[in-house]
Amino acid sequence: MISISKEDFANLSKIHRLNLINSCTGYKSANLIGTISKKGTKNLAVFSSVTHLGSNPALLGFILRPTTVPRHTYQNIKETLFFSMNAITETSIKEAHQTSAKYQEDINEFEATGLEEECKENISIPFVKKSPLQLLCKYQNEYEIKENDTLLIVASIEKMYIDKLLLTNDFWIQLDKGNVVSINGLDGYSKNSLIDRLSYARPNEKSNSLK
């Protein structure tokens, strides 16, 4: 085992530090957030920090660095309150990654990257076509994390669109059936395959497989 301390982090080059610290918390979710500005420009950006916050009410959170790339996402969400969240699949990792480029504000990342847009009836927010798991979300609140000037955005899940192949009888979504990927660090995209589902754990009892 190699041991690396806080003091060592400070002495690393910026890119080495980004690589190390971005990959040390484990696998991250892989989602594309779709928004539209008041003027009507559509925006799409990859996020790896989307996290489940609670089920009742259905809430999720994600982290924003207000001074870097996803600023258009933030501006648009503040203007319209709504956004889409689209699971990234194995066949679209290159296009999804490309949305992290610093495009100008008037650039529509669907057009720039070739990801196909899907319009839903009565919803102006763009979705990513062929994504097997799409959420319509609504901004609820933001918390300033003063330790590093980031923002935690809290949003409610208003509507969910799922490829029925992914949904089991007990309403669990089996993500690998849709080839949904996870993210390793800043730039690694990972394929997943289910090992097992385990029953609710109780003291002094062994969990069973639910597969």
Add this chain to the structure above:
Amino acid sequence: MISISKEDFANLSKIHRLNLINSCTGYKSANLIGTISKKGTKNLAVFSSVTHLGSNPALLGFILRPTTVPRHTYQNIKETLFFSMNAITETSIKEAHQTSAKYQEDINEFEATGLEEECKENISIPFVKKSPLQLLCKYQNEYEIKENDTLLIVASIEKMYIDKLLLTNDFWIQLDKGNVVSINGLDGYSKNSLIDRLSYARPNEKSNSLK
């Protein structure tokens, strides 16, 4: 595609709602948090909400429901400020899952689940032996998410222990080389394999593979 709305979520049974909403944000990180109480009782609990918050300073966050199982983790962190974070691997998913059982406060989950404890020199916090990626973290702050009465815990990464097989020349940690798993929903454990690493994205340029 099946469409499920917010109103439908409310009509689902509790377990169906938990399954659905816990799995709709994508894959989650899989970590065991190790703590010790002031009295000296060691505690270990599985967490799927650990998220990278920033690299400089090195910060991570995770979500706590103060009224449910991981309360001992919270109490201990508040008492001692320190905790360990240990990546869960394929061979230990059953034992890791078992730590989510509601054990009494005086139960040491290392002993109850059979996960082997590792002691580091001059550190009282217990680590999980054989985990290829272990972090020593220090509590920095907490934010009350008032939308659902959860807490975001913010912590600094003080020290990192990595199996050298996982660390690349540019300080990226290749998690699948350590058989680190991800979590799908409440109870699904997933194996990972790297598809590709992609170079920094720039407008009007194609990313290259970094593998």
